[in-house]
Amino acid sequence: MARLVLKFGGTSVGDIDRIRNVARHVKREADAGHDVAVVVSAMAGKTNELVGWCRQASPIHDAREYDAVVASGEQVTAGLLAITLQAMGVNARSWQGWQVPIRTDGSHGAARIQDIDAAEIVRRFEERQVAVVAGFQGLAPDNRIATLGRGGSDTSAVAMAAAIGADRCDIYTDVDGVYTTDPRIEPKARRMARISFEEMLEMASLGAKVLQVRSVELAMVHKVRTFVRSSFEDPDAPGMGDFDNPPGTLICDEDEIVEQQVVTGIAYSKDEAQISLRRVEDRPGVAAAIFGPLADAGVNVDMIVQNISESGDATDMTFTVPAGDLDKATAILEKAKSQMRYDALQSESGLTKVSVIGIGMRSHTGVAATAFKALAARGINIKAITTSEIKISILIDGDFTELAVRTLHGVYGLDKA
Template sequence: MARLVMKFGGTSVADLDRIRNVARHVQREINAGHQVAVVVSAMSGTTNELVGWCREASAFHDAREYDAVVAAGEQVTAGLLAIILQNLEIDARSWLGWQIPILTDGAHGVARITGIDGARLIERLEINQVAVIAGFQGIGPDNRISTLGRGGSDTSAVAIAAAINADRCDIYTDVDGVYTTDPRMVPGARRMARVAFEEMLEMASLGAKVLQVRSVELAMVHNVPMVVRSSFDDPEAIDSSPGATPPGTLICDEEAFMEQQLVTGIAYSKDEAKITLRRVADRPGVAAAIFLPLSQGNVNVDMIVQNISEDGKTTDITFTVPQGDFARARKVIDDQRESGEISCELVSGSEDVVKVSVIGIGMRSHAGVAAQAFNALAEKGINIQLITTSEIKISILIDAAYTELAVRSLHSLYGLDKKQD
């Protein structure tokens, strides 16, 4: 017998028929003898509708009231699933975030979980009652409902799994696992059986939409194994007996891997914009004069490259920001130039760029991985504009027109389109 957390996203609970299908997945695990807590998102499209109503009511609405409105979507789903489970003669009870309680900080709309007391949930699980929990929400220090930001239900599920000492957290979604790259772009992309936490964290932060970044961080900190699997698989066709391997992709600590594959996957992000400052007067504090105001303006800077001139008097600085922050970032730089904080001859920018990343924990112990990538792209006539690296990642910035060619070339280069034994 295992203790499981099962999380179902918006597409998995989009209507009553799909909620009934979710109930069959839960019933399968109960019949196998497992203790089950279920975390649900709002029905597909509901949160967008609730957010739209808040904005229509007032462009400058109170964040506390915003949370009271948008948290309602998950409450509806939790209640409906509990009712359907009860009709299947399964003992089930719905829980809202404040009833557990899931404690958060006071940043309404983007709250972070500060603690969960899992004692009451454990009591109910041990008498074989299914806990159906509204994801995405908790209770803040002001004793009001708080929400965790978009994708927060994944984070709720992992946090609850850690609080109740769950054996596994299953994330049910509309895909059947994590792939070596986007299968819509590369038909040869493969579903991976296992991915290390660090690799998944890189992939999630670099554009893979399967999991929310905060949920992977939390799982890694608390060592909660996760399985990404499809809610559209036939519930009756799956073996959930103790010891059976669940379908999908297991995300776990790298120590569970017998041997590390050199490269695990290729990710890409189209949400990139590039800004370059030419011939900046080089002096102590010049980088701070550029990046501190950007930070204060809530502009997230990613890749940074700085080149010093031969005489050491000027420098060129290039960096990337999310496309949505491009105009704001340009204004911050222009304001710094006008105030005299930055002295440079030219500022240029481009939104027609893409970041492509090679990810794999096997890169730690192998040399030449980057050189192979650069050579492969050169052979395809793809110019590299920026490069950043870490122990398990190489990221390059290229012209957006070459995205598909670059992803396919790198995917083939590292043998990711070949079947694995």
């Protein structure tokens, strides 16, 4: 018998019928004899309603009060799921963050979990009791509720899995796993059986929005085997309770991935904008002078490329920002033109960043060249390139997004079953 954490998000617990469906997933695992802890989010829409009320009360508000209000959403779901499980004959009880307790730091509204005292929950596994834990929340040092920031229930689940030494943390969501690319763009996209933590981090931060980035980081640090699967499938369909090979994608240490592929996935991020500063004076500290004010203004700068300028006595600085931040970034840069000492500012929006991801590329050469060649053959112009150990990101005109994704998906052999 194994020990499992099951996590269900807001759409999975959106109403009582869906909570009943969630309870059937939980019952299946409990009936199989596993120790089960469940982590739940607020019912879909509830958190937004509660946040809206706080903003209506005052646009600027005490994060401790915000936490007390907003954490109530998960509290409600946990109680309702416990009631539903009991009605199905499953021994269950709800736990609020302060009851476990899940101890956090004092950063109300965006707290980090510091410690989980799961002794009582583990003790009750011996009585075959399922723990239903309210996600997204904990107890801060001031003895008040702290929330972990949006999407924090994923983090709660992974932290709980680490605390109870779970064999696996199953994240039930509205997709049935992690795909080699977006299936809405490339119907040949395949669900991966396994993906490494590092690859998942690149996939998630690049817009394959399945899991919170922070929860993947935490899973990587604590080596929590995390499994992405669908909450909307029939809980009692064949194979759903197969412990060794359930339907979904396992996010795990790369050691567990026997047949490593060079490239495992293609991610993309639309609505990027590019800014180029021409003939910036080439002196120490110039990058800080440019990116410091942007960071202070909360502009998220991504790909940065620095080139010798044409004349050779200065430098050209090119970087991307989200298209929504372009006007703000441009205003900041133009205001500071005299300090930054550049000749001209050029910008372009409507761009897409396409990324090729794979831990195998660390030991393979020519992966980038393959991408450049394939895109060129389709007439897709490359505006900027950045690379890391396990990722190549390429900036292109947004009109070519789907063509580029399909081209790269094909050229690395991801189309094959």
